[in-house]
Amino acid sequence: MLDAIRRSEQLSRVELAEATGLSGQAISNIVRRLLDAGLVREAGRLRGAGLGKPRTLLELEPTGQYAVGVHLDPSVVTVVLLDLTGEVVARRPVDQHADDPGLLIDGIAKTIEEVIAASGAPRDRVTGVGIAAPGPIDVERGVVVDPPNLSTWHLVPLRDELSARTGLPIVLDKDVTAAASAEKWAGHGGSFVFFYLGTGVGAGLVIGDEVVRGSSSNVGEIGHVIVDPDGPLCYCGRRGCVGEASQPKYLVEQAVRAGVLAEGIDLDDRLAVEAAFASVCAQAGGPGAARDILTTLADRIAKVVEDIANLLDLERVVFGGPHWEQLAPVLHDRVRTALEGRFLLAAVHPFEVTGTSLGADVGAIGAASLILDRMFSPNPSLAGER
DSSP, rough: HHHHHHOOOOOOOOHHHHHHHOOOOHHHHHHHHHHTTTEEEEEEEOOOOOSSSSEEEEEGGGOOOOOEEEETTTEEEEEEEEEETEEEEEEEOOOOOOOHHHOOOOOOHHHHHHHHHHTTOOOOGEEEEEEEEEEEEETTTEOOOTOOOOOSSSSSOOOHHHHHHHHHHHEEEEEHHHHHHHHHHTTSSSSEEEEEEESSEEEEETTTTTTEEOOOOOOTTOOOSSSSSSSBOOTOOOOOOOHHTOOHHHHOOOOOOOTTSOOOOOOOOOOHHHHHHHHHHHTTTTTSSSHHHHHHHHHHHHHHHHHHHHHTTEEEEEEEEEHHHHHHHHHHHHHHHTTTTTTTTTSSSSOOEOOOTGGGGGGHHHHOOOHHHHHHSSSEEEEEEO
């Protein structure tokens, strides 16, 4: 019933009965409990076309429950708080680098409390914390295993450590899966791939309105798809993996060689690389070497999207992640153009290229939506939880 109300925004008791198949008496009893719990509220009356009694509309009470979302990426760690309708009521970046797991977990716990306090939300209405973390993850133990771009994170029990610090229930999922879940939660279902662009790349999948997680909840590891046999050497020992060829570090290195950036940038300094990468993206607005670097990147990404879309008969690709907004001015149209004529089912249905509607916080919003999903869905699909 909560999910039916959420999807329609407002429903009467009669419409709820029609949507759920429950009897009128059952609807009355459940609605009374939801009203008493502060999860729904009455939102005025709607008179139908006939002369019958006006129907009282029901809608979610935004302040009834809250959920925290945490997005962990080597380049940025963000905490958001969602209300019961899924709206972001507060957000804050974590002021701590990801290199030291213990210090970062302390920083996340501290930021969670700050976000809750800043929002004014009663803490007893915060139902849990969702974490979107880079894979691979061990969902059974709530462990971040060995993310390629977090060299010091080896078998880190993130779920239990954060639960101990906050006292809140924790759900752990992959960053790309959480981002795809956020798009679905926002009402953009169907069959699509969410292409994540951060320090690394990944693909979240939704097929037939269902989030695909795989046998170990580690679906979406596309970083080792080879897009250029003569490309950069990957840590896996091969050349031209899309993950390595999409790294800001590699793009900055190319920009230095092309004379777009001055020499002397410390490629092992993450903050320096991020600043240099932002400069390359800014210079790519016009013709020149900077734009050539990003159009080459777009062509490589389009090849991966093409293979996934044709294999799974998808309807669209949704781009997002910490670096999407910087890359979008070049990547969006270039990828769309590159895919024209290469989607093999174009005669049956179109294939859309779009950016996320949820902005840079899509990973954190997706993490929080995992908590809300547990409340709304009769059979929630959750990853590691404690």
